[in-house]
Amino acid sequence: MKIEKDQSQEDLTAKRKRGRPKCFNEQxxxxxxxLLFWEYGYEATSMSDLTQALNLSAPSIYSTFGDKAQLFQHCLEYYLQHEACPIEPIFQTAKTAKIAIELYLYETVKRLVQDHKPTGCMLVVAAMNCSEENQSLQQDLLLKRQQVKEKIYQHLQQGKATGDLSIHANVQEMTDFYSTVIQGLTMQARDGVSKQQLNQVVDYAMQTWHVLIKEN
Incomplete structure (x- = not known):
């Protein structure tokens, strides 16, 4: 009888440690x-805003995702998986470097201006004008943007190595140019510029391709 009683006590303790099961969908x-961080930025989004939007108490958010900074990191990963332009598949399937860049720019525009979603790229807009105490967050976003830029550079460099690009092409200049176009597109999208206008910018950006690769 004592053994059964001890076992029952252990089961009860284990249940208490596990706590109540979550009654919400984490995804x-x-x-x-x-969407809140994307629309309003990290600092302008308060815990009060989050509890109201998620219909969860602050303790529930903390126990599941951590503090606000940790929740933002989770949201950032979610954005990269579900909302950001998928650069790897585009670069892997495009037949030429030019087609890869062109497809990536047009697909980026689609992601920057969507119905019922914030405009712009979360990697650019979510931590703009952060205070000094959140500089590490800005640095993390900068690193992620630089990783995208590095992928563009590597793909163009590969195109040059395989003969797809002219040996006279300056890959670093091309990378700087198209990375600047991408960030310009996101700021224009935030300012309310239409998808049609942004696509026209992409058209012009691609018309400069022959100049950038030093074609005669």
Missing amino acids: EALQKAM
Whole structure:
């Protein structure tokens, strides 16, 4: 009898440690939080905003995702997986470097201006004008943007190595140019510029291709 009693006590203790089961969908909560950070930025989004949007208490958010900074990181990963332009598949399947860049720019425009979603790129707009105490967050986003830029550079460099690009092409200049175009597109999208206008910018950007690769 004592053994059964001890076992029952252990089971009860284990249940208490596990706590109550979560009664919400974590992915849906992440999506809602991501939309807030994407629209208003990290600092302008308060815990009060998050609890109202997610319909969760602050303790529930903390126990599941951590503090606000940790929740933002979770949202950032969600954004990269579900909302950011998929650079790897585009670069892997495009037949030439020019087609890869062109497809990536047009697909980026689609992601920057969507119905019922914030405009612009979360990697650019979510931590703009952060205070000094959140500089590490800005640095993390900068690193992620630089990783995208590095992928563009590597793909163009590969095109040059395989003969797809002229040996006279300056890959660094091309990377700088198209990376600047991408960031310009996101700021224009935030300012309310239409998808049609942004696509026209992409048209002009691609018309300069022959100049950038030093074609005669």
